[in-house]
Amino acid sequence: MDLAKQIEPNAEIAARRRAVGLLARAMTNELHAAWEKLPAKPEVKPVRGPETGLVMVRGRIGGGGAPFNLGEATVTRATVLLASGTAGHAQALGTSKENVRLAAIFDALWQEAGTRNSVETTLLGPIEARIAVEDKQKAEETAATRVDFFTMVRGED
Amino acid sequence: MYVAVKGGEAAINNAHRLLADRRRGDRSLPSVTIEQIVEQLGLAVDRVMAEASLYDRALAALAVRQARGDMIEAIFLLRAYRTTLPRFGSSVPVDTAAMKVERRVSATYKDLPGGQLLGPTFDYTHRLLDPSLLTDEPVDEPERRDTPQEHVMRVSDILAHEGLIEGDGEFSEDHQAGDLTREPLEFPMSRDLRLQALARGDEGFLLALGYSTQRGYGRNHPFVGEVRIGEVEVEIEVAELGFAVSLGRIRVTECQMVNQFKGSSKAPPQFTRGYGLVFGQSERKAMSMSLVDRALRAEELGEDISAPAQDEEFVISHSDNVQATGFVEHLKLPHYVDFQAELALVRKMRLDIEAARKGDRGELQEAAE
Numbered sequence: 286m287d288l289a290k291q292i293e294p295n296a297e298i299a300a301r302r303r304a305v306g307l308l309a310r311a312m313t314n315e316l317h318a319a320w321e322k323l324p325a326k327p328e329v330k331p332v333r334g335p336e337t338g339l340v341m342v343r344g345r346i347g348g349g350g351a352p353f354n355l356g357e358a359t360v361t362r363a364t365v366l367l368a369s370g371t372a373g374h375a376q377a378l379g380t381s382k383e384n385v386r387l388a389a390i391f392d393a394l395w396q397e398a399g400t401r402n403s404v405e406t407t408l409l410g411p412i413e414a415r416i417a418v419e420d421k422q423k424a425e426e427t428a429a430t431r432v433d434f435f436t437m438v439r440g441e442d
Numbered sequence: 443m444y445v446a447v448k449g450g451e452a453a454i455n456n457a458h459r460l461l462a463d464r465r466r467g468d469r470s471l472p473s474v475t476i477e478q479i480v481e482q483l484g485l486a487v488d489r490v491m492a493e494a495s496l497y498d499r500a501l502a503a504l505a506v507r508q509a510r511g512d513m514i515e516a517i518f519l520l521r522a523y524r525t526t527l528p529r530f531g532s533s534v535p536v537d538t539a540a541m542k543v544e545r546r547v548s549a550t551y552k553d554l555p556g557g558q559l560l561g562p563t564f565d566y567t568h569r570l571l572d573p574s575l576l577t578d579e580p581v582d583e584p585e586r587r588d589t590p591q592e593h594v595m596r597v598s599d600i601l602a603h604e605g606l607i608e609g610d611g612e613f614s615e616d617h618q619a620g621d622l623t624r625e626p627l628e629f630p631m632s633r634d635l636r637l638q639a640l641a642r643g644d645e646g647f648l649l650a651l652g653y654s655t656q657r658g659y660g661r662n663h664p665f666v667g668e669v670r671i672g673e674v675e676v677e678i679e680v681a682e683l684g685f686a687v688s689l690g691r692i693r694v695t696e697c698q699m700v701n702q703f704k705g706s707s708k709a710p711p712q713f714t715r716g717y718g719l720v721f722g723q724s725e726r727k728a729m730s731m732s733l734v735d736r737a738l739r740a741e742e743l744g745e746d747i748s749a750p751a752q753d754e755e756f757v758i759s760h761s762d763n764v765q766a767t768g769f770v771e772h773l774k775l776p777h778y779v780d781f782q783a784e785l786a787l788v789r790k791m792r793l794d795i796e797a798a799r800k801g802d803r804g805e806l807q808e809a810a811e
Binding site: 298301302305306309310336337338339340341342343344345346347348349350351352353354355356357358359360362364372374376377378379380420421422423424425426427428429430431432434 | 491492495496497498500501524527528529530531532533534535536538539542543544545552553557558559560561562563584585586587588589590596598609610611612613617619620621622623633634635637638641642676678680682683685686687688689690691692694696698715717719721
């Protein structure tokens with residue numbers, strides 16, 4: 286089997302996973318800003334939702350053992366259809382229907398060759414950068430609380 | 443004679459109106475916002491999420507506000523809300539090894555990969571009231587330090603290297619994780635179901651039970667292998683996409699308790715483990731949960747069951763504070779008819795006894811004469 290063909294769908298899945306994951310983290314102001322920047326607002330038909338429900342969050346016994354049900358989390362999801370026929374899905378923790386509706390539209394726009402780059406530069410790029418800054422800050426703040434042990438010299442040598 | 447009556451509608455309406463007034467309190471003070479509760483009373487929000495078994499910071503803060511800070515009432519409100527929502531599915535099990543760690547301490551190893559990270563802890567504070575919080579003084583930004591590119595390794599993995607500790611806890615391939623929100627509780631239950639019950643169990647109840655094991659009621663020689671707090675990714679398989687995607691992150695607290703074990707006919711001497719995993723930041727709860735999880739494994743490990751913390755049916759049946767408060771607090775609701783019946787019964791018993799005494803006295807008198 287052709288190796289390139291094997292890698293390509295995986296790369297495409299990884300790219301979509303990244304996009305969908307970033308859209309789940311999008312904040313209201315980021316989505317609105319990107320929407321405002323769209324040169325032509327797409328024609329959108331809602332297919333499902335936005336609707337809020339629950340996802341049972343699972344953990345693993347001992348951290349890596351058999352799964353168990355930890356508790357639920359609120360999740361909101363939406364599916365939309367662009368006039369071009371592309372379907373967009375979005376789902377995110379929380380109850381913000383407006384965020385998820387917009388995220389689903391951007392998911393559809395990201396899948397279309399003509400608009401993918403602009404979704405990257407106006408929305409996904411900024412979200413990714415924001416998360417990187419937040420994570421770095423938190424990690425550095427935590428690192429400052431790391432204990433540096435030192436040995437007391439006792440007695441005479 | 444008791445005659446059934448109706449009534450109280452106006453009294454109930456006025457009571458709820460009065461409740462709303464008292465909840466708001468002095469109108470000359472600004473009302474507390476949901477954002478303020480999320481940001482400044484975050485651990486109260488975490489407790490409500492953990493024991494309501496529903497992760498949603500904003501809704502938990504709303505519940506705290508609506509309940510006037512009564513935690514169990516807030517937990518009840520959030521539990522009630524969750525019953526109104528459909529379930530979309532189950533997440534891929536969260537990977538706590540990949541946690542964005544905000545705190546990690548180990549009581550078993552001083553120098554371990556990732557180090558001892560104290561994070562935002564109350565430990566080592568002097569527990570003196572801080573008068574600067576009477577007013578709104580500016581607060582310093584946290585210190586920062588470059589992060590080492592070092593994985594915050596699990597303590598259990600370090601011990602597993604030497605083969606001196608049992609595994610994480612596996613079931614056979616075909617075991618389906620139980621869900622107590624879908625099926626009624628049956629005893630004995632499997633460890634996965636117990637962990638679900640403990641994760642939503644009352645913090646005070648689990649703390650007291652954990653404490654009782656330390657004081658000798660089912661002693662199990664615990665060490666905190668590690669406690670870690672931080673954010674984990676929640677992923678779900680999306681049918682339309684055919685692969686798992688991230689829904690965002692949640693903060694959890696995990697405790698790996700390591701317990702001495704002298705071995706049995708089936709297993710050599712080694713360390714056994716208790717596990718705690720809780721929504722939000724709550725190491726007291728996670729530690730208590732892991733102590734109780736280990737205690738409840740007594741039968742599995744061939745230990746004597748002699749203490750309350752080892753009694754699965756006792757612990758799991760009484761760990762849910764919404765159930766507990768429902769049954770305790772229902773006692774204040776009208777029991778007029780029940781009580782009338784009891785009253786009549788006590789009166790009759792009293793009369794019977796008095797009549798019997800009179801009869802005795804009559805007999806005695808006759809005998810004396």
